[in-house]
Amino acid sequence: MQNITEFTDPGLNRDSPFFISLDTVSNILNRRAPADNSKIEALFKAFGLQLEAEYLASPAEILKGQKAAPNPQIRQNRSELPDVAGFCGRTEELRLLKQWIASDRCRLVAIFGMGGIGKTALAAQLASQIQNDFQFVIWRSFSNAPSCQNLAIELIKFICDSQSKELPNNLGDGISRLIEYLQAHRCLIVFDGVEAILDSGGLAGQYRSGYLDYERLFKQIAESNHQSCLLLTCSEKSRDIALLEGQTRPVRSYKLTGLENKAAREILTERGLIKEREWDELIECYGSHPLALKIVSAMILELFDGKASEFIRQNTVFMGQINPILYQQFQRLSDLETEVIRQLATAGKPMTIAQLREILSVTASTSKLMEALESLGWRSLIEKITESGKVAFTLQPVVRKYALDR
Ligand SMILES: Nc1ncnc2c1ncn2[C@@H]1O[C@H](COP(=O)(O)OP(=O)(O)O)[C@@H](O)[C@H]1O
Ligand SMILES: [Mg+2]
Numbered sequence: 453m454q455n456i457t458e459f460t461d462p463g464l465n466r467d468s469p470f471f472i473s474l475d476t477v478s479n480i481l482n483r484r485a486p487a488d489n490s491k492i493e494a495l496f497k498a499f500g501l502q503l504e505a506e507y508l509a510s511p512a513e514i515l516k517g518q519k520a521a522p523n524p525q526i527r528q529n530r531s532e533l534p535d536v537a538g539f540c541g542r543t544e545e546l547r548l549l550k551q552w553i554a555s556d557r558c559r560l561v562a563i564f565g566m567g568g569i570g571k572t573a574l575a576a577q578l579a580s581q582i583q584n585d586f587q588f589v590i591w592r593s594f595s596n597a598p599s600c601q602n603l604a605i606e607l608i609k610f611i612c613d614s615q616s617k618e619l620p621n622n623l624g625d626g627i628s629r630l631i632e633y634l635q636a637h638r639c640l641i642v643f644d645g646v647e648a649i650l651d652s653g654g655l656a657g658q659y660r661s662g663y664l665d666y667e668r669l670f671k672q673i674a675e676s677n678h679q680s681c682l683l684l685t686c687s688e689k690s691r692d693i694a695l696l697e698g699q700t701r702p703v704r705s706y707k708l709t710g711l712e713n714k715a716a717r718e719i720l721t722e723r724g725l726i727k728e729r730e731w732d733e734l735i736e737c738y739g740s741h742p743l744a745l746k747i748v749s750a751m752i753l754e755l756f757d758g759k760a761s762e763f764i765r766q767n768t769v770f771m772g773q774i775n776p777i778l779y780q781q782f783q784r785l786s787d788l789e790t791e792v793i794r795q796l797a798t799a800g801k802p803m804t805i806a807q808l809r810e811i812l813s814v815t816a817s818t819s820k821l822m823e824a825l826e827s828l829g830w831r832s833l834i835e836k837i838t839e840s841g842k843v844a845f846t847l848q849p850v851v852r853k854y855a856l857d858r
Contacts (some may be wrong), residue, residue, distance in 0.1 A: 541715020
């Protein structure tokens with residue numbers, strides 16, 4: 453303790469070249485800022501420790517974050533990283549996802565859920581809460597559907613800060629190099645909106661032509677030994693992830709549904725609606741879907757002076773800008789999936805597989821029907837309920853309304 457005081461007390465050592473302030477000690481220990489070698493040497497000396505030369509990086513290397521741990525920050529596509537201000541709730545989801553990533557050391561974690569349910573917001577909130585656990589945090593939106601090889605090279609360039617030997621010129625080498633980096637550094641990579649590389653018109657979770665390489669990338673990230681985590685958000689679950697995942701495996705997926713009631717109420721409050729008993733009815737009608745609640749709140753403010761009760765009296769499900777979100781999801785459906793949705797919407801009540809088979813207007817084997825139901829579940833468009841021991845399927849009010857209006 454006496455030695456540390458000697459090194460850190462400005463009254464005693466102000467002029468010493470090894471003088472190290474308590475702030476600097478704290479910055480080094482918390483990896484908040486780069487420190488030069490003399491400061492690190494002073495710190496080691498204060499604790500009576502030997503500092504081997506090989507652990508010292510040149511100041512230039514420290515600044516590039518190569519040898520010393522860099523100041524953790526979300527460095528890539530910073531402008532793309534969604535703002536997390538105004539984020540509500542999701543306490544349980546954040547707890548579980550943090551457990552998977554920090555304690556269980558999952559290598560691949562996927563968040564699935566319908567458009568607008570809050571996957572991007574949750575991933576951004578999670579990334580900002582756990583970033584200090586990582587040396588590199590990379591946010592990559594998939595909105596421009598990057599090819600797998602280009603993306604692998606982009607990630608390699610980012611992690612090695614363009615200091616690498618030659619860049620790999622084929623996918624296999626690209627993935628191998630990336631895995632080497634994921635072994636050497638603890639990286640959090642977020643791929644946001646992976647549905648951009650998935651196909652439409654067939655069952656859920658199939659890659660668009662030209663994007664099949666991703667299956668290989670995901671499999672290798674999931675199965676190789678490394679210390680990093682790839683976090684995906686996607687509106688539908690893919691078969692390859694379904695095959696890789698497991699509660700005791702380092703690959704997990706989380707199906708995101710509506711917000712908890714308290715968080716949904718926070719959104720209504722923040723939007724300026726007048727607090728009323730009818731809020732619960734409104735939240736339930738929109739399945740606690742954050743984007744739908746924002747859209748309907750704006751309309752209630754505009755037309756009903758912020759009174760949800762007045763709107764509910766109209767006895768309709770307002771769609772407005774919710775339509776484009778569902779349009780995108782419906783565009784992706786296979787013919788059989790569309791027909792199943794149409795029947796469930798017309799019935800307006802939960803139906804079992806046997807009941808659905810009877811009323812379908814197209815001929816489909818039970819096996820094909822099961823495939824379609826599984827796929828609709830992966831797209832978060834149908835809900836499964838168990839009624840007196842029997843499994844039945846149903847639609848959320850907004851999905852039903854959209855299907856009936858089509
Ligand atoms: N937990 C939340 N708290 C507050 N707003 C949220 C929350 N989750 C989502 N939102 C808002 O809902 C909208 C849709 O969320 P987003 O994350 O883009 O959905 P997704 O990525 O699933 O399509 C955005 O405006 C977002 O800010
Ligand atoms: Mg999103």
